[in-house]
Structure formats: structure tokens, C-alpha cells
Amino acid sequence: MNAITPITPAPATSPKDWETDQEVRWCPGCGDYAILKAVQRTMPEIGATPETTVFVSGIGCSSRFPYYMETYGFHTIHGRAPAVATGVKLANPELDVWIITGDGDALSIGGNHTMHLLRRNLDCQVLLFNNEIYGLTKGQYSPTSREGTKSPSTPFGSIDHPAKPCAFALGSGARFVARTYDVAKQTVEVLKAAHAHKGAAFVEIFQNCIVYNEDVFAEFTEKKNAAHGQLWLKQGEPMLFAGGTKGIALCMDTLMLKVVDVADANWQAAGVIVHNVRNRAIAHMLVEMPFGAFPMALGVIYDDPAPTFESGVVAQNEAAAQGKTPDLQALIAKGQTWTVG
Ligand SMILES: Cc1ncc(C[n+]2csc(CCOP(=O)(O)OP(=O)(O)O)c2C)c(N)n1
Ligand code: SF4
Ligand SMILES: [Mg+2]
Numbered sequence: 001m002n003a004i005t006p007i008t009p010a011p012a013t014s015p016k017d018w019e020t021d022q023e024v025r026w027c028p029g030c031g032d033y034a035i036l037k038a039v040q041r042t043m044p045e046i047g048a049t050p051e052t053t054v055f056v057s058g059i060g061c062s063s064r065f066p067y068y069m070e071t072y073g074f075h076t077i078h079g080r081a082p083a084v085a086t087g088v089k090l091a092n093p094e095l096d097v098w099i100i101t102g103d104g105d106a107l108s109i110g111g112n113h114t115m116h117l118l119r120r121n122l123d124c125q126v127l128l129f130n131n132e133i134y135g136l137t138k139g140q141y142s143p144t145s146r147e148g149t150k151s152p153s154t155p156f157g158s159i160d161h162p163a164k165p166c167a168f169a170l171g172s173g174a175r176f177v178a179r180t181y182d183v184a185k186q187t188v189e190v191l192k193a194a195h196a197h198k199g200a201a202f203v204e205i206f207q208n209c210i211v212y213n214e215d216v217f218a219e220f221t222e223k224k225n226a227a228h229g230q231l232w233l234k235q236g237e238p239m240l241f242a243g244g245t246k247g248i249a250l251c252m253d254t255l256m257l258k259v260v261d262v263a264d265a266n267w268q269a270a271g272v273i274v275h276n277v278r279n280r281a282i283a284h285m286l287v288e289m290p291f292g293a294f295p296m297a298l299g300v301i302y303d304d305p306a307p308t309f310e311s312g313v314v315a316q317n318e319a320a321a322q323g324k325t326p327d328l329q330a331l332i333a334k335g336q337t338w339t340v341g
Contacts, residue, residue, distance in 0.1 A: 015040040018050070022067045031182030031208035032061060035129060036068055038187040039098075045188065046195045053096045056085040058110055060102035061136045062129035062207070079110025082117035085124055086309070093310045096195075097124040104134045107143040107163050119173035120309040121199045125191070128165050128202070129182075131209035132216055139212030151212075166287035166301065169202040170280070177283060177302040181206035181221050186232065186299065193300045199308050220296045233286070233299040238272045241295045247272030248294070250282075257285050259294060277303040 018040040026032045043053070053071040057063035059078040066073025072095075076084045081099045089097050099117075106114045106128050117126070133151065134140040140153040144165065148157040169177050176197040180190045182205060194201035206217045215222075220229030231241045231248065239248035240262065249260045249271040262270045276282070283302035289295075 013044045013048070013050070015044060018043045018070050020068055020070045024068055025064060026061060027211050029210045030061070031131070031206075031210075032065070032129065034182040035127070035187070035205055035207060036065065038191065039065075039069070039127075042188050042191040042195070046192055048096060052094060053098070054085075054088055055098045055100055056081045056088060057100040058102070058105035059136070060105045060129075060134070061209075062100055062102040062131075063105060063136075065100040079105055079108070079113055081105070082110065082113040082122075082126075086117065086120075086122055089122055089124060089310050090313055093123070093314060097122075099124055099126045101126065101128050102135070102142075103128065103130045103132060103144040103165065104142040107165065107168065111143070111168075115168075115172040118169055118200050118202060121173070121175060121306055123199055123308040123310060125194045125201045126203065127191075127194075128204050129207040130165055130204050131207045131213055132162075133209050133213040135209045135212055139209075145213075146216075149213075164287060165204045166202070167284070169204075170284055170287060170302065174202045175199045175302070175304050175306045176201035176300075177204075177287065178202070178300045179204045179206075179287075179296075179298050181217060181298070182208055183221070184298070190299060193303065197303055198305050220291065229291075229295050231295040231297050233275045233277075233297060233301060235275055235277050235300070235303075238267045238274050240267060240272060248286075249273060257282075257289060257294070277301070280304065 050071045055066040055069050055071055055073040057066050057075050058081040063075060066075050074084055081101055085097050085099050088095060101110065130144055132142060132144045132146065134142050139151050141149045141151040141158045143163040145158050146162055147159065150157050166177050166179055176194060176199060178190050178194055180187045190203060194203050208215065208217065219225055228242050231239060233239065244265055245262055247260055247262050247267050247270055248257050250273055251258045260270045260272065262272060277300055280302060286297040286301050289297060
């Protein structure tokens with residue numbers, strides 16, 4: 001492996017250092033702009049260096065992202081960012097790899113690849129911009145579109161049951177699952193936590209496509225809906241929302257989550273549970289909470305590291321090479337060889 005060794009300590013960067021001279025081609029008002037800004041603000045905070053950072057994307061509006069980051073980047077083919085990112089990381093495990101994908105890119109054509117990336121646990125960050133629609137191809141429904149969504153490909157309304165990206169990620173074996181939305185002020189903190197996690201860190205970012213699916217998340221993203229609609233999870237803290245007047249408890253009869261009222265800030269008396277990012281069973285329940293009856297669970301939902309794919313590959317290669325002298329000619333001549341007359 002040809003690891004990159006910086007000759008001098010990397011200078012501190014500012015968010016501006018991560019901007020490119022490329023004309024940004026998203027529609028005015030698209031949620032992608034806010035996500036781009038959040039990522040550019042995250043880079044200095046994690047001490048990243050442009051020359052050791054790579055953004056890999058598939059195809060879609062969201063996947064134009066690498067053009068706008070002053071780093072190495074690869075706008076690949078539809079649904080195949082996980083395959084290219086795996087190659088990048090195996091070729092040089094020192095690189096910091098970010099995958100940018102959309103709900104269509106990651107869960108339609110790329111569903112298979114996304115699943116294997118997560119279960120293998122490649123050390124990278126996967127940012128799934130979920131606008132519940134195919135933006136780039138002019139608004140067809142996607143795997144995350146709600147039932148009844150009218151689109152050019154579902155003129156009478158979608159009859160599919162939508163996929164839940166975070167449930168998909170947990171089901172695929174992801175060891176880090178988080179959720180935020182485009183203009184949330186907490187997004188930088190969520191991205192920093194994703195980066196700090198060693199292994200595949202999956203982040204679903206609700207993103208407003210103002211042209212084909214406008215305000216589909218407004219029920220919890222709008223200021224007036226935030227208090228009742230958002231449950232921000234913090235490690236070791238009680239799951240409270242609505243200004244601390246409501247919380248999430250575990251019903252001991254059904255073993256299901258329930259919303260409880262909290263009187264006089266006494267959350268213990270109300271049975272509100274404390275967030276533990278290592279509790280996989282509760283993580284499954286949090287990502288499945290039906291919105292409306294429950295608030296939207298946001299922040300770091302699950303974070304429990306496990307050995308990574310590339311570290312296993314490197315260790316295996318090193319063990320296999322031990323005590324052997326590399327001999328390409330011997331390798332070529334191994335097994336059946338013949339001469340074409
Ligand atoms: C092999 C292949 N099939 C289909 C397409 C057409 N296509 C381009 S982007 C896209 C969907 C993008 O949706 P999403 O990933 O949600 O990204 P968004 O544009 O919403 O950010 C499709 C179907 C393609 N480019 N390549
Ligand atoms: S079509 Fe939607 S997702 Fe694509 S750039 Fe425009 S607003 Fe953004
Ligand atoms: Mg989309």
C-alpha cells in the first residue's frame with residue numbers, strides 16, 4: 001500500500017478553502033446548497049486536508065457534489081459509488097473517503113451495492129441526500145417516495161411502500177446511523193460524529209427538492225413544527241422533545257416505544273429512556289417510529305464500531321505475503337502455461 005505521508009504538518013483550512021471555481025448548477029433554493037455549506041464547514045473542524053480527501057458520487061442532482069469540493073473527486077456511474085469508493089480505499093487506506101448519493105442512486109439501482117458496502121464496513125462516510133424523488137431526471141418517484149406520490153411515472157399516485165434509508169442501513173449491518181436535514185444547524189456536528197466513527201458511517205440527510213417535491217419534510221423541518229416534530233438524540237441524555245414536555249419511553253407490556261408526557265421536568269418519573277448509541281434494538285425502533293404519532297428521530301441514532309473491511313484486507317495481504325519473496329515471473333508461470341505455436 002502506498003500510504004500518503006505528509007512532509008509538513010497540514011495547515012489549518014477555512015470553509016472557503018474547500019470551495020471550487022465551478023459554477024454550482026443546482027436550482028436556486030435547492031437544499032443541496034445548505035448541505036454543501038455544512039460539509040465545507042465540517043472539513044476544517046475535523047482537520048481534513050484536501051489532498052487526502054476524496055468525494056465519490058453516483059448520478060443525480062446530489063451526485064454533482066464532488067465538483068463543488070476542492071478535493072479529489074469522482075462523479076461515477078449510477079448506483080456504483082460504493083464500488084468505486086471501495087477501490088479508492090483499498091488502493092490507499094490513508095485517504096478519507098466520502099460517498100455522496102441520492103435516494104434513487106443509493107436505493108434503486110445502487111441498493112445492492114449500498115448494502116454490501118455497509119455490511120463490509122468500509123471506513124467511509126455515506127451521505128444520502130433523501131428528497132424522496134428522482135430530481136435530476138425530472139421528478140419520477142423513488143424508493144423513498146410516500147404512498148400516493150404523483151409523479152410522471154406514477155400519474156395515479158404511488159402504490160409502493162417506501163423504503164426507510166436508516167432501517168435499510170441498520171438491516172444491512174451498518175455500525176453508524178445518523179439523520180439530519182439540509183438546513184439543520186446540527187448538521188456539522190452530525191457529520192463530525194460520522195467522520196469520527198471508524199467504519200462505514202451512514203447519514204441520511206432530508207433534502208428539500210423545491211422543484212419536484214417541495215416542502216415534503218416541512219411537517220418537522222419548519223420552525224413552527226420543530227419542537228413537536230424533532231427528537232434530537234444525544235448520547236447519555238433523556239429522549240425529550242416539545243421543550244422537554246414530552247419524551248420517548250419503552251412500554252413494558254408491548255416492548256414498543258411510546259410518547260409520554262413529562263410533568264415538572266421529571267422525565268424519570270415519566271419513564272423516559274436515556275439514549276445509548278450502542279443499543280441496536282432501540283436504534284431499530286427509533287428509525288421505524290411512524291412520523292405523526294412520533295417525532296422524527298434525528299442526530300446520531302447508532303454508533304458502535306467494528307473492524308473495518310480495508311483493515312481486514314490489509315492484514316490478510318500482509319499475512320499471505322509473510323516469508324515470501326515477490327516473484328512476478330513465478331506467479332505468471334504458475335499452473336497451466338502453454339505456447340501458442
Ligand atoms: C444506468 C442509468 N440508469 C438510469 C439513469 C437515469 N438517472 C439519472 S439520475 C437518476 C435518479 C437520481 O435520483 P436520486 O439518486 O434520488 O438523486 P437526486 O437527483 O434526487 O439528487 C436516474 C434514474 C442513469 N443516469 N443511468
Ligand atoms: S431538481 Fe430538485 S434536487 Fe435537483 S437541483 Fe433542482 S431542487 Fe435540487
Ligand atoms: Mg432524490
